Amino acid sequence: MEEKYSVLEGAEPFYFEGNNIGILVSHGFTGSTQSMRPLGEAYAKAGYTVCGPRLKGHGTHYEEMEKTTYQDWVASVEQGYQWLTERCDTIFVTGxxxxxxxxxxxxxxxxxxxxxxxxxxxxxxxxxxxxxNVEARFLDAIGSDIKKPGVKELAYEKTPVRSIGEIIKLMEDVKSNLSQITCPALILVSKEDHVVPPDNSQIIYEQISSKEKRLIQMDNSYHVATLDNDQDVIITETLNFIEQVLKK
Known part of the structure; x- marks a missing residue:
């Protein structure tokens, strides 16, 4: 499917070639790579190879997103993962x-x-x-849930109802297989989030099978924490976590 809309400025995928340790960074539903770019740049500055894919149908127009499925979004991160495996021996993933x-x-x-x-x-x-189940084709935006004044997420101003059905399928699939996850996990959660209930992170923490797992609460950010007051906390905690995992 050819995308008839051009990619919005700031929503482009990004790639930074560094050492043989790769980090895949994924943006969210109706959002864009803009929400993850500060993290990607910080990880690249630390020497890592970074890939920030643009999820299909995102960063263009919400009518484009309406035509995509959750399998399309999976394919977008799979392509990013593949890009990293061709360059790196070790891969971390965040989103x-x-x-x-x-x-x-x-x-x-x-x-x-x-x-x-x-x-x-x-x-x-x-x-x-x-x-x-609503009859409308589009609902109001869910983007830009940010506590920090003056910061705006580059996200769609409408949410396609059809796409809500797709993310529900993805969430159900992922939730049913959480016990298959055994790798170390650092789970970051905002204390106050108006998009995703914070208890989602507690469920993830409890249901994954990882022996090494940590749940960190962020007290000063809403949903888009990567652009919010806790951005530096995320970057610091992630880099420390990666370093600790690599030492073992």
Missing amino acids: LSMGGTLTLYLAENHPDIKAIIPINAAIEIQNMAAAQ
Whole structure:
């Protein structure tokens, strides 16, 4: 399917070639790579090879997103993962919101992933089930849930109802296979989140089979924590976690 809309400025995929340790960073539902770029740049500055794929149908127009399936979004991160495997010996994966869901999906399907860092990952959003049954074609935006004044997420101003059905399928699939995850996990969760209930991260923490797992609460950010007040916390904690995992 050819995308008839051009990619929005700031929503382009990004790639940084560094050492033989790769980090895949995935943005979320209706969002764009803009939400993950500060992390990607920080990891590249630390010497790592970084891939920030643009999920299909994202970063263009919400009518484009409406035509995509969750398998398309999975394929986008799989391509990014493949790009990293061709350059790196060791791969870490992180993602925000649905990007966190896709992070879990990759860990369930690629046991060779070294470790994961899901950020406000979504596996169960009760009010989405009702939303997929409304008669409207598009609903209001869910992006830009940010506490820090003056910061805006580059995300769609409308949410396609059809796409809500797709993310629900993805969340159900990932949730049912959480026990397959055995790699080290650093789970980051905002105390207050108006998009994904914070208890999602607690469920992930409890149901994955990883021996090495940690849950860190972020007290000063809403859903898009990667652009919020805790951005530096995420970067520091992730880099420390990666270093610790590599030492073992």
